[in-house]
Amino acid sequence: MTTHPTVAALIARSNRLGADPKNTNYAGGNTSAKGTDTDPVTGDDVDLLWVKGSGGDLGTLTDSGLAVLRLDRLRALADVYPGIEREDEMVAAFDYCLHGKGGAAPSIDTAMHGLVDATHVDHLHPDSGIAIATSVDGEALTQKIFGDRVVWVPWRRPGFQLGLDISAIKAANPQAIGCILGGHGITAWGDTSEEAESHSLEIIAGAEDYIATNGRPQPFGPEIEGYAALSEGERRAKAAALAPFIRGLASTDRPQVGHFTDVDPVLEFVAAQEHPRLAELGTSCPDHFLRTKVKPLVLDLPATATVDECKSRLAELHEAYRTDYRTYYERYADADSPAMRGADPAIVLVPGVGMFSYGKDKQTARVAGEFYLNAINVMRGAEAVSTYAPIDESEKFRIEYWALEEAKLARMPKPRPLATRIALVTGAASGIGKATAVRLAAEGACVVIADLDAAKARAAAEEIGSSDVAIGIAADVTDEAAVQNAIDETVLAFGGIDLVVNNAGLSLSKSLLDTTSADWDLQHNVMARGSFLVSKAAARALIDQKMGGDIIYVSSKNSVFAGPNNIAYSASKADQAHQVRLLAAELGEHGVKVNGINPDGVVRGSGIFAGGWGARRAAVYGVDEENLGEFYAQRTLLKREVLPENIANAAFALCTSDFSHTTGLHVPVDAGVAAAFLR
Known part of the structure; x- marks a missing residue:
């Protein structure tokens, strides 16, 4: 479908104005254009108003963000306007002026754009313009800066009456290019899109230049001793x-x-x-x-x-x-x-x-x-x-x-289950950690993806969404300073922390006699010590915050199941499993729940298995590595392979209100390994 040329020009102008913060703030202001299009019912020409709809942002405005109204019907509302005490009723009346499917919902400023006799209108909130608009002598300053090219409009709440006021001012001042709205912002107009944009920028620049040229050097006064910025x-x-x-x-x-x-x-x-x-x-x-x-x-x-x-x-x-x-x-x-x-x-x-x-x-x-x-x-x-x-x-x-x-x-949509929750997931650039981060974000949480590989962590975060949803950071969980830095980055990015998933890990598949003390130390440093350090640093913030929270350990069925040739791994998982119980007992008084998840071997998508663990475990069981997932599945009661998403589902469930009274629990996600049943 070809975009109407008037609409194309309006969108381009809006995006240019909205892209520069000195012109208007995010989602602030609105723009419009009037033109003729074909009535799809009669085939006749009809005069229309295209205006930015409620809640949109000029910098990112598209066709779908415009409200489209019949100009004759909109202007006819002036004849039935019941007066300022009932002006709010006029917003509902806009719905009866919509053309076709109408586009976006009309905003409170629609009257200003429709009633002003100009083809193109901009209403903006530039800092320089509002500075004049909020000055005690703003009217005199407006006349001094702009002469009769810009007219002062005393404060009036946005609405139908303000639209009538500006329309009357425009009619009474044919030489004017716009106005300063007391306490509020600016409005400018033009016969063409280019002219309206030029007039908007002239008012913004005029106010900005006057302040720069005539302003006091220290408008906020001298610095208070001891209040200077820290390094x-x-x-x-x-x-x-x-x-x-x-x-x-x-x-x-x-x-x-x-x-x-x-x-x-x-x-x-x-x-x-x-x-x-x-x-x-x-x-x-x-x-x-x-x-x-x-x-x-x-x-x-x-x-x-x-x-x-x-x-x-x-x-x-x-x-x-x-x-x-x-x-x-x-x-x-x-x-x-x-x-x-x-x-x-x-x-x-x-x-x-x-x-x-x-x-x-x-x-x-x-x-x-x-x-x-x-x-x-x-x-x-x-x-x-x-x-x-x-x-x-x-x-x-x-x-x-x-x-x-x-x-x-x-009218706002109902919040998702984890809206306002802030999560830190360790070892989250791949496998279980990544799947968990993806699920938590999908349910409304802000997520910090922590991983030893910073580049992979950032890439995983970018897959999830913008930095308003997820960020990726480097974190070595064996390093106490690095762990504290991860907590600091989390609270600086999103304000605090509510949910920690201790997932970082590695695995060494060796027999008792082949396991060196270095192997043992490495395995325990990453999982037992690492999760301890993360939980300790997070708990300090959670307690300070006084909002409760969740700590989840991704442990393993091996924490209770004795399998061959993995003593270091299984012992460290058992350590994590008992940390769950100990921390649940200690942190309960602060409203912090601590629970664990015990998966069976997760082959698909696992960084651990891809790093050699899979080949070694396959050798222990005498199967081909590519068949390891199926081997694990067949030894379970449900005959199902465990995937990263299955663990992510359990993590999500544990931190919802459905589990508000559950702490110290270990949830098996192993498709049923009888030898690992908890008892």
């Missing part, structure tokens, strides 16, 4: 030590995934004298505070404060934040307001260290951090040329607890 190594170490604790606080009402950033603008902001005042004022643009909450939690200690001092103070500040947020909700809520969605912060700022942000998944957490970075840029610009003055708190509440916003949340 990169120091702040990353401190962030890793704090991350699980802060995530636990931020997850008081519901579990959250986290994101950490220590970019220079954040570090400079929390080191400067004015940051407490500005942070307390909160963000202004609706796109910002819907993701960041109205304001962040800010640690009021210097960068030199110890980790324990930070934790103690953060706990106090968190309780105060929750009380303050509940008061904010009760101050403005009425009988029709949606229930309070949670009183925990979405943004936590730590001087000298950086910013922690939280959301229902990694992307949401990361984007929340990006939006607060936008807010910092906005505050810097406003303070550079004026005084930052965001919209009133009551207006923020009206948007945060907007019935339309609540309806949008209600």
